[in-house]
Amino acid sequence: MSFFKKLKSKLFKSSSKLEEGLDAIVGDGGVEEELEDTQPVAEPVDNSAEIEAARQAEEARIAEAAAQAARDAEAADAKRVAEAEAEKRAAAALAEAEAARKAEAEAAERAEAVALAAQKAADARAAQAAADAQLEDERTREVARLAAEADAAENARKLKEAEDRLEEQRALAAAQAAEADRRAQAATEKAAKDAKAAEEAAAQAARDLETAKADVPSALDAPDAAATLADPSQSDAPAKKPGLFGRLLGRKEQKTVIRRELDDDMLEALEELLIASDMGVDTALRVTANMAEGRFGKKLSTQEIKELLAAEITKIMEPVAKPMPIYPKRPQVVLVVGVNGSGKTTTIGKLALQFSNAGKKVVIAAGDTFRAAAVEQLQVWGDRAGVPVLTAPEGSDPASLVYDAMTKAEADGADLLMIDTAGRLQNRADLMEELAKIVRVIRKKDDTAPHNTLLVLDATTGQNALNQVDVFRQISDVSGLVMTKLDGTAKGGVLVALADKFGLPIHAIGVGEQIDDLAPFDPEEFAQALTGAATE
């Protein structure tokens, strides 16, 4: 190929289109003709040098243009390469940045996830701890609740038991009271019936006697010997003068006589009567049984029954009727105990006077330091009896006063030291313990003392006196009893029960509020007064 063709194919590729265009213009409407074999008309001029130069110049120009084009192409290539390189670098940087961003985002995500997980774990742990604490708290509360419930149930059970016991005791007491009432009522009704029957029989007897007197006057001269023997009121002998108890109980003389066969009914009525007089069931049964022995089916008058009963009661009372013993020991210590208001202070005053009158040097210790009034009252009794009373300030320890009093009585050469003590209910453990302490202190000073411990009992308290003896004997060595206020009760049967049950000596009985209203205990007189035998 020629140089131009080569150049053309390289540089003017587009010119072919022009060419084509031209061809088309030409071709359009042109007519095809046969080309003549024409030869360029060669000028016969010889200008080959010029042509050569032109050609060379042209070739140089073309070469320059080609070189320029090559350089341009090279530069363009270099630029493209550089651009591509830059693009690549930029893309790489972009990719790198993107990767870094992604990595950062992933790291952030991971960190967030880790933090979240840590937070969740912490939350979970906290929640677990809270749940555990709550569970523990609930468990503790449950344990406490169960314990409280158990306590409450135990307390309720104890309370119920105590209430039941109380209820049982109440029911028992009510039943006993009802039974006692019933028996007393029955006895009263029976006595009223008997009295009415007796009145009627007496009236009838009087009428019969009048008739007999009118009909056979001589019959009066021969009274029934047996009746006279058994019923002193029917004899000519003067009526027995009522004794102390008879006067106390205000018996009236009776003019008629009634007899009744001793049978089961009568025995039962007698038992009930004795129980109603506070004698106690056991003693009442024994007294009536002894009385009935060998007499069942026999007819007995009221007076005979009274005398038989009085004899049985005397038998029980005789062994306990003993005055307070006096010992050679100086001072003889006499401790006086008893429940509130039983008559301790009054009895001390009365006894002090009696011993003083008998030539004994007596000292009184006011051991009831709780009540100022009690001390004053004892001082009044001491003044009446002319006997000194040792006292201590109100509220001070009675045991300490007793110790001092023993020292003083010893120093003064007293024969008798009578110690008053505070009245104490037998069911107050603290007061009873205090009494035990007084006894211990007395024994420190003289281990044989107290030589007498007198329990003062109020006769009007009835059967409760038995319980008082029981309790006071447990803490002090009760050596004898003084029964007060026998003037204030129509019963007095409790003395028989006391003698029968405990066999403790009864030294004296209180029969009034005056200083000389203290009598030695005479069992026969007491029995006759109690049964009414003495007034017939």
Ligand SMILES: Nc1nc2c(ncn2[C@@H]2O[C@H](COP(=O)(O)OP(=O)(O)OP(=O)(O)O)[C@@H](O)[C@H]2O)c(=O)[nH]1
């Ligand atoms: N009718 C009568 N009353 C008596 C008799 N003995 C004491 N009294 C009265 O019973 C009441 C109580 O007597 P106190 O001697 O004070 O009894 P207490 O045991 O010392 O009493 P406290 O100091 O409270 O423990 C007083 O009103 C006495 O007058 C008695 O034999 N017959």
